[in-house]
Amino acid sequence: MAASFSNRPDARSAANHDAQPLQAGVSLQALHTFGTKATAPWFGSFASGETLLRLLEQGPVRAAKAPTPQTPQGAMPMILGGGSNVLFVGNPSVPVLANRVMGREVLDNGPRYVVVRIGAGEVWHEVVQWTIARGWGGLENLSLIPGRTGAAPMQNIGAYGVELERTFQELEAMDLRDGSLKRFDKAACQFGYRESAFKKEHKGRYAILSVTLRLDKQAEPVLEYGAIRQTLEEMGISEPGIADVSRAVVHIRQSKLPDPAVLGNAGSFFKNPELDAEAFAALEAAHPDIPRYPLADGRVKVPAGWLIEQAGFKGKTFGATGCHARQALVIVNYGGAKGAEIWQHALRVQDTVEQQFGVRLHPEVNAIGV
Ligand SMILES: Cc1cc2nc3c(=O)[nH]c(=O)nc-3n(C[C@H](O)[C@H](O)[C@H](O)COP(=O)(O)OP(=O)(O)OC[C@H]3O[C@@H](n4cnc5c(N)ncnc54)[C@H](O)[C@@H]3O)c2cc1C
Structure with a gap:
């Protein structure tokens, strides 16, 4: 894999670095x-499995991996992608490898x-555009999700009715404990809603090095979610292809979500809670207008954003932070x-929603240094 994954100019410059x-x-x-301040005790980046292996052999990584009474297995270095799904609550205590x-x-x-x-370091949206330009369908609903490809399986990224697992075939990862390479097929990844075995x-055990996807040249567009259909209508498109769907998704996302380049954020902070039928019935009795998305297994997904809004947090600031x-x-x-x-604000939101609705929200964002 290394040879084919290091012959592009950007890979060469990263390899030198x-x-x-x-x-x-x-x-x-x-x-x-x-965009908060945080400092890595040690930092490096890698453009291939071989260079990651060399980094793992360096003193600071070996020191972090040494077993202690607190971490009998040793602490693994942190792998960083585009940093769009992390919150550095404190400084990381381990080396950070990009x-x-x-x-x-x-x-x-x-x-x-x-x-x-x-390659896991490829910017996700650029990969999506590359596949669309060739007429390969499956990723169009996942347009404009920030970050790099290696993080996509971590939480089985999803948007507008499509999750990564739909096109995922396998990934290759390095075991940070001993440097061995391992392949994970779809079953081994144990994908769920914003979840995976990782x-x-x-x-924290593996560095994902590449992701293999199976794309469909005759993909049926998925239009049922969010405002995709309506946006396409407004664009005057009645028979959309994958490029049209991608443009619609980009348009919706740009109008709804704050651009991290302008206003620091990591997208949805919490996952949407999935309630069993009994818990949902109790909630619905008290709040008949609650939006709901019935799931195939009988549970009901409710939008965390609605709960947070009802709890009065929408647009309210707390110092330099708040809910958008x-x-x-x-x-x-x-x-x-x-x-x-x-992080304090996130805990405040979590507690208030639980007190008001009896529903515990779980962060989607990876909190580091808690
Ligand atoms: C504005 C905005 C909108 C968003 N919208 C969505 C959305 O619609 N759907 C969605 O699912 N997500 C969304 N996200 C979240 C985020 O973009 C995705 O989760 C993305 O996949 C994170 O990629 P990253 O490279 O930035 O990961 P990072 O933030 O760098 O890392 C995330 C986690 O994965 C680990 N990790 C990263 N790369 C690797 C690797 N190669 N090997 C092993 N571990 C690794 C990190 O240690 C960390 O724990 C959004 C974020 C923002 C800012």
């Missing part, structure tokens, strides 16, 4: 979308399906907020 030894005390502020493994490779190009392997039993005025589920940094301050 990542041949450097780890740097001490590096600011992460520009490397994550909340994944910059580039490369896009067509493994199989059949009459109907194409199988592509994407957030549960394998948490257009989308209450997005917690923002209005400028100069500390990670701990944002």
Whole structure:
């Protein structure tokens, strides 16, 4: 894999960079979308599995991995992608290694399906555009999700009725404990709603190096969710192709979500709670107008944003943070907020919603240094 994933110019420059030894005390502020101040005790980046292996052998990583009474297994370095799903509540205590493994490779190009392997450091939206330009369908509803490809399986990214698992075939990852390479097929990833084995039993153990996807040359557009159909109508498109769907999704996202380049945020802070039928019935009795999305297994998903809005947080500021005025589920940094301050606000929202509705919200964002 390494040869085909290091022959592009951007990969070469990243490879030169990542041949450097780890740097001490590096600011992460520009490397994550909340834009809060945070410092990595040690920082490096890697453009291939081989260079990651070399980083794992460096002193600070070996020191972090040494077992202690608190961490009998040792502590693994943190792998950072685009930093769009993390909140540095405090400084990370372990070395931070940025994944910059580039490369896009067509493994199989059949009459109907194409199988592509994407380097984990590739920017997700650029990959989506690349597939759409070639007429390969499946990723269009996932347009404009920030971040890099390697993080996409972490929480099985999803938007507008489509999740990564729909096109996912397999991924390759390095075990940070011993440097061995392992392939995970769809079953091994245990995908769920914003979930995977990499957030549960394998948490922190693997660095994902590449993701293999199976895309459909005759994909049926998925139009049932959000305002896609209505937006396409407004665009005057009655028979949309995948490029049209992507444009509609980009339009909706730009009108609804704050741009992290302007206002620090990490998208939806909490997952939408999935309630069993009994819990939902109790909630509905008290709040007949509550929006709901029935699930195939009988549970009911309710929008966390609605609960937060009803609890009075929408658009209300607390110091330099608060829930966004257009989308209450997005917690923002209005400028100069500390990670701990944002985390305090998230806990305040979580407690208030639980008191008012009896529903516990669970963060979607990965809180570091709590
Ligand atoms: C404005 C906005 C909108 C968003 N909308 C959506 C949305 O619609 N749907 C959605 O699902 N998400 C959404 N997100 C969240 C985020 O963009 C995705 O979760 C994205 O996949 C994170 O990618 P990243 O590279 O930035 O990951 P990071 O934030 O860098 O990392 C996230 C987690 O994955 C780990 N990680 C990252 N890369 C690797 C790797 N290669 N190997 C092992 N572990 C790794 C990190 O250690 C961390 O725990 C949104 C975020 C923002 C800011």
